[in-house]
Amino acid sequence: MKMKTQQFGTLVVGMCFLIEVFLLSIGLIDPHYFDSILYLFGLLVPLVIVILFYRLQVTVSSKEINLLFGVGLIRKTIKISDIVGVAPVQTPQWVGWGIRVHPSYTIYNIQGTKAIELTLRDVKRKIRIGSDRPDIVVEYINEAINVS
Numbered sequence: 001m002k003m004k005t006q007q008f009g010t011l012v013v014g015m016c017f018l019i020e021v022f023l024l025s026i027g028l029i030d031p032h033y034f035d036s037i038l039y040l041f042g043l044l045v046p047l048v049i050v051i052l053f054y055r056l057q058v059t060v061s062s063k064e065i066n067l068l069f070g071v072g073l074i075r076k077t078i079k080i081s082d083i084v085g086v087a088p089v090q091t092p093q094w095v096g097w098g099i100r101v102h103p104s105y106t107i108y109n110i111q112g113t114k115a116i117e118l119t120l121r122d123v124k125r126k127i128r129i130g131s132d133r134p135d136i137v138v139e140y141i142n143e144a145i146n147v148s
Contacts, residue, residue: 003140007056007130009110012097016046053098056110056130060140062147065118067108067129074099076108078118078127085119086141088134097130116141 023043026033033039050070057068065083067076091113100107109115109130116134118127118141131137 002062003060003137005058005131005133005137007058007110007112007132009054009056009097011111013050013054016050019046053110056108058129058131058137060137060144062144065129065141069099069108069110078120080141080144082120082123083118083141083145084121086138086145087117088138089115089117089128091115091128091130101125 020043023039027039052070052074054070057066059066059068061080063080065078065080067078069075091107091109093113095102095107095109097109097111100109105117105126105128107115107128107130109128112130112132114132114134115128115130116137118129120127129137
């Protein structure tokens with residue numbers, strides 16, 4: 001049993017694209033900007049953000065949950081045997097996107113407010129994972145918990 005779902009960061013990619021277009025147009029209007037290290041750094045940062053955070057892929061197997069951001073440089077693995085509870089939740093919009101630490105949970109999210117919440121054995125802070133289809137992911141995780 002294996003399930004894979006993916007959340008695409010449309011807003012992150014779109015905003016970074018607009019920033020790149022804006023910065024490149026400034027450079028084309030006044031080419032001396034290309035000589036500035038700060039300008040080149042400004043061009044590089046949105047590209048790095050897109051590479052690292054354009055998607056969140058969640059893979060649920062009978063033994064673990066794997067989270068993979070972007071091209072895979074940022075990863076997290078959670079063992080099914082450590083999970084004692086799972087439920088779909090709504091995360092407030094103000095919490096934001098990316099990897100965020102909140103007093104009661106850590107969230108791994110690319111966009112939107114839908115998520116699953118994992119309660120782990122021997123860990124106070126819960127884990128939230130963003131998903132466009134939280135009900136289906138919760139069902140798979142519950143099946144994996146019951147199998148193990």
